[in-house]
Amino acid sequence: MNLTKNVGKTDRNIRLAAGGLLVLAGILTGQWILTILGLIVLVTGATGTCPAYMPFNINTNKGDQA
8 A cells, every 4th residue: 555645844743743742641641542642643754644634635745755
């Protein structure tokens, strides 16, 4: 399955930072939902593909090397 990279460099960096913070907050507070949300955000940042962007034709990858 080859998904189109639709997450740009800035978007990716924000996702990685926010995902890391959510995972950390979830672990520290014991709220598993924060940890799961953080993991989802981390995966979309790491892969460079956001499935939620696809139905709306959003693409923040403006020719960035992802």
